Amino acid sequence: MRRTGTTRRGVFTATGAIALGAVLAGCGDGPGGGKDSGRSGAATAAEQASAARAEERIRAAAARTSLELLGGYEHVIRTHPATAAGLSPLRDAVRAHAKALVPAGGQALTFSRSRATDAGAAVRELAAAERRAADTRLAALMEAPPELARLLASIAAAGAAHAYLLTELAKETSS
Numbered sequence: 465m466r467r468t469g470t471t472r473r474g475v476f477t478a479t480g481a482i483a484l485g486a487v488l489a490g491c492g493d494g495p496g497g498g499k500d501s502g503r504s505g506a507a508t509a510a511e512q513a514s515a516a517r518a519e520e521r522i523r524a525a526a527a528r529t530s531l532e533l534l535g536g537y538e539h540v541i542r543t544h545p546a547t548a549a550g551l552s553p554l555r556d557a558v559r560a561h562a563k564a565l566v567p568a569g570g571q572a573l574t575f576s577r578s579r580a581t582d583a584g585a586a587v588r589e590l591a592a593a594e595r596r597a598a599d600t601r602l603a604a605l606m607e608a609p610p611e612l613a614r615l616l617a618s619i620a621a622a623g624a625a626h627a628y629l630l631t632e633l634a635k636e637t638s639s
Contacts, residue, residue, distance in 0.1 A: 598623035
């Protein structure tokens, strides 16, 4: 087996660092402690409504991203059936992420059309999409309330791991 630049230990270390950063971001000063402890501890109705709208906006954007990724997986599996064995577990994880993010009413699955003509290139496109999605979720952590921040951090860490696995699968597929 040939040695690559990225090791399994490196991926797990990065995933742990991302998760730790998310936990620390979710444990910041809030209405009940820290610098706001002089206040009554109860947020005003306007603050609660604003926080609810922000959470809804962040959750909807993350859900849309997960559904687009899921559509990408479905398209590549349908277009290149030989990749199904490697992509199915990752697709199922993305489906679970979308289910955790999508509100009860749900959003429609959007299929993205791959420009790749061969399986290796299509898998590389999926890896790039996973990386972009993980980066977007990490950027949203600063605005997200603690519970949603933990969920986004977990999904971002899984997305980073998916990107690594897809990159390796693309190397095997193109050989």
